Amino acid sequence: MGIFTFNDLLNHFPHRHVDKTNINFINEIIPSTEFVQVAGTLLNIETVGAKRSKRIVAQLKDKTGFLELTWFQSLNWIQKMLEPGRQYLVYGRVSFYQGRPQIVHPEMEILNDEKKEGKAFLEPIYPTTEKLRSKALSGRQIGKLTYGLLGMLSEKDVPENLPDDILKKLKLLNRFKAYSQIHFPVNIEEYDEAVSRLKFEELFLNQLRMVRLKSQRHRLSKGVLFSRVGDHFNKFYSEYLPFELTNAQKRVIKEIRNDTATGKQMNRLLQGDVGSGKTIVALLTMLIAADNGYQSCLMAPTEVLAHQHYQNIIRLLKQTPVHVDLLTGSTKTGARKNIQEKLSDGSLHILIGTHAVIEKDVQFKNLGLAIVDEQHKFGVAQRAKLWEKNEMAPHILVMTATPIPRTLAMTAYGDLDYSVIDEMPPGRQPITTVHRYENNRHKVMDFLRTEIANGRQVYIIFPLIEESDKLDYENLMKGYENLKAWFPEPKYWISMVHGRQKAEQKRINMQRFVNADTQIMVSTTVIEVGVDVSNASVMVIESAEKFGLSQLHQLRGRVGRGAEKSYCILLTATGISNDAKERMKIMTTTTNGFIIAEKDLDMRGPGDIEGTRQSGILNLKLASIVQDRSLMEIARNLANILVDEDPELKSAENLRLKNYLQTQQDKTAWSRIS
Numbered sequence: 001m002g003i004f005t006f007n008d009l010l011n012h013f014p015h016r017h018v019d020k021t022n023i024n025f026i027n028e029i030i031p032s033t034e035f036v037q038v039a040g041t042l043l044n045i046e047t048v049g050a051k052r053s054k055r056i057v058a059q060l061k062d063k064t065g066f067l068e069l070t071w072f073q074s075l076n077w078i079q080k081m082l083e084p085g086r087q088y089l090v091y092g093r094v095s096f097y098q099g100r101p102q103i104v105h106p107e108m109e110i111l112n113d114e115k116k117e118g119k120a121f122l123e124p125i126y127p128t129t130e131k132l133r134s135k136a137l138s139g140r141q142i143g144k145l146t147y148g149l150l151g152m153l154s155e156k157d158v159p160e161n162l163p164d165d166i167l168k169k170l171k172l173l174n175r176f177k178a179y180s181q182i183h184f185p186v187n188i189e190e191y192d193e194a195v196s197r198l199k200f201e202e203l204f205l206n207q208l209r210m211v212r213l214k215s216q217r218h219r220l221s222k223g224v225l226f227s228r229v230g231d232h233f234n235k236f237y238s239e240y241l242p243f244e245l246t247n248a249q250k251r252v253i254k255e256i257r258n259d260t261a262t263g264k265q266m267n268r269l270l271q272g273d274v275g276s277g278k279t280i281v282a283l284l285t286m287l288i289a290a291d292n293g294y295q296s297c298l299m300a301p302t303e304v305l306a307h308q309h310y311q312n313i314i315r316l317l318k319q320t321p322v323h324v325d326l327l328t329g330s331t332k333t334g335a336r337k338n339i340q341e342k343l344s345d346g347s348l349h350i351l352i353g354t355h356a357v358i359e360k361d362v363q364f365k366n367l368g369l370a371i372v373d374e375q376h377k378f379g380v381a382q383r384a385k386l387w388e389k390n391e392m393a394p395h396i397l398v399m400t401a402t403p404i405p406r407t408l409a410m411t412a413y414g415d416l417d418y419s420v421i422d423e424m425p426p427g428r429q430p431i432t433t434v435h436r437y438e439n440n441r442h443k444v445m446d447f448l449r450t451e452i453a454n455g456r457q458v459y460i461i462f463p464l465i466e467e468s469d470k471l472d473y474e475n476l477m478k479g480y481e482n483l484k485a486w487f488p489e490p491k492y493w494i495s496m497v498h499g500r501q502k503a504e505q506k507r508i509n510m511q512r513f514v515n516a517d518t519q520i521m522v523s524t525t526v527i528e529v530g531v532d533v534s535n536a537s538v539m540v541i542e543s544a545e546k547f548g549l550s551q552l553h554q555l556r557g558r559v560g561r562g563a564e565k566s567y568c569i570l571l572t573a574t575g576i577s578n579d580a581k582e583r584m585k586i587m588t589t590t591t592n593g594f595i596i597a598e599k600d601l602d603m604r605g606p607g608d609i610e611g612t613r614q615s616g617i618l619n620l621k622l623a624s625i626v627q628d629r630s631l632m633e634i635a636r637n638l639a640n641i642l643v644d645e646d647p648e649l650k651s652a653e654n655l656r657l658k659n660y661l662q663t664q665q666d667k668t669a670w671s672r673i674s
């Protein structure tokens with residue numbers, strides 16, 4: 001269970017406490033009873049059944065009735081331990097078998113006088129495993145070890161680490177007391193007090209680390225200096241920018257501009273919902289780099305997307321002297337060599353591509369800026385490679401369309417500078433989202449025909465859990481064949497893109513859709529990131545119940561980009577789970593990515609949210625960024641104040657904090673974003 005030291009044991013917290021004063025009678029057990037504690041005499045211990053169904057069955061009798069106790073495992077040991085005729089205190093999860101209550105693998109304890117008197121205290125029950133249980137380490141017995149350990153410790157063994165003024169301000173227990181009380185509280189209030197203290201400590205230390213990393217980078221890092229805005233930027237801005245920037249886009253560009261003009265290294269996360277216009281922000285930033293004689297690269301997670309960025313950007317820069325090229329896994333050797341030459345002599349300003357861009361043999365003359373689009377598809381290690389591309393670390397801008405709830409962003413990316421585009425370009429019509437069951441498929445298909453007749457294009461997305469999953473692939477093919485029956489050639493043409501195609505094939509199919517040679521794009525989630533076809537106004541998501549909220553939201557963002565009214569249709573099987581129903585409901589009631597992200601976090605917890613896995617956020621043991629949002633805000637604010645006043649933690653009040661952090665440093669792997 002990851003318990004190697006006394007400290008680990010101390011940090012192995014009970015998942016619940018049992019009120020020893022609360023002993024039920026057997027006849028009080030009803031079918032809705034979940035856990036129960038009863039006291040009684042053990043009778044009729046028998047081994048019944050054979051082989052796999054071999055088990056021990058015993059009866060517990062109190063003055064109101066009988067309760068059946070059953071064991072399936074560790075039978076020899078159980079047999080030895082149980083003493084017929086003795087009084088036991090029994091605790092466990094109740095199940096009903098043939099109308100009678102029973103407990104399978106109950107926790108058993110001989111009832112002694114102290115317990116009979118019901119002296120007030122809460123007994124801790126700890127997470128354990130079946131294997132440990134069979135070695136006499138049940139959820140109850142672990143508590144005996146912890147009890148013994150705490151008996152040997154005093155305040156100096158569990159020294160305070162938080163500054164006094166914070167303890168006072170928030171009326172927090174001291175650390176030793178908190179550890180004692182979280183394990184062995186006398187009442188619920190004591191337990192709650194202990195939990196608050198330890199949760200705060202956890203959140204505060206997390207935030208302090210983040211805030212300090214950020215502050216250190218601001219104070220100490222050396223970065224490429226973009227001292228001016230020159231012709232490349234200015235000319236593009238005044239002559240070729242195809243639209244007026246939104247205020248949010250302007251603000252973000254200013255933030256980036258300020259960062260890069262300081263001589264410190266920028267490490268910025270840019271969040272903006274799908275379609276909020278991050279690409280143009282990236283382009284303008286790269287033009288500033290070019291104005292200062294530096295090269296930039298823009299990396300996308302898929303070839304399709306890299307291509308799209310490339311097409312987009314060369315179109316925008318057509319009339320300018322800025323040189324742009326594309327490098328992906330399928331770039332031919334000759335072209336690759338040519339790119340390398342232009343990179344080395346500095347004549348290439350902007351390199352767009354996939355992972356290929358960060359391969360070792362790609363050498364820049366002076367890389368000043370690296371932009372990573374759709375960060376969640378990009379590993380930490382891959383981002384780290386960017387640092388080796390220049391003597392001085394380039395500025396880094398990570399763009400993501402997966403809105404991250406604020407608390408999650410604070411915990412996972414709290415050391416980064418942070419910008420948000422929270423405004424959509426003008427003139428977008430809201431997307432109408434509906435949920436339809438499979439048995440209404442014909443109506444949905446009729447609707448698609450009407451839209452196509454009106455000149456619109458349609459996406460139809462099939463779920464793909466694993467890029468290689470055979471079943472998903474077969475589903476996609478079956479879906480494609482079905483669609484061909486609904487939409488026969490030559491009246492209709494269908495493109496299909498999926499993960500098993502060669503990059504070139506994908507590109508051609510994509511291009512046919514972009515050129516409106518096909519009216520329907522059938523795809524797996526390949527197009528999830530970034531594809532932009534403004535004439536496509538209908539998004540059909542097949543088996544929508546198989547998608548998570550943020551994925552559905554991402555997909556929906558592919559439509560609603562042009563002036564036409566857009567629709568998203570969530571097609572599901574008829575008998576879907578309540579969870580899935582809830583997801584469909586959320587999707588049909590809001591298009592705000594941040595609200596959806598919060599709901600996603602509520603429904604699934606942080607572990608499943610993309611991008612959180614390597615971020616250290618799951619190191620939180622007690623606190624939850626879902627339930628403890630407000631405590632997190634408090635921790636963040638206090639950490640900010642503290643680092644503002646004493647960035648190096650030099651003052652006497654902060655000495656113990658500093659010492660504590662030093663002892664922890666090599667224990668925790670805090671991965672940063674780059």
Ligand code: ADP
Nearest residue numbers: 243244245246273274275276277278279280425
């Ligand atoms: P995302 O943030 O999802 O990457 P894009 O950068 O692809 O979004 O922009 C989505 C669409 O919106 C593109 O067609 C782009 O040209 C357009 N767009 C971006 N900014 C504006 C703006 N300020 N006004 C009008 N259209 C814009």
Ligand code: MG
Nearest residue numbers: 278279373530
């Ligand atoms: Mg994009």
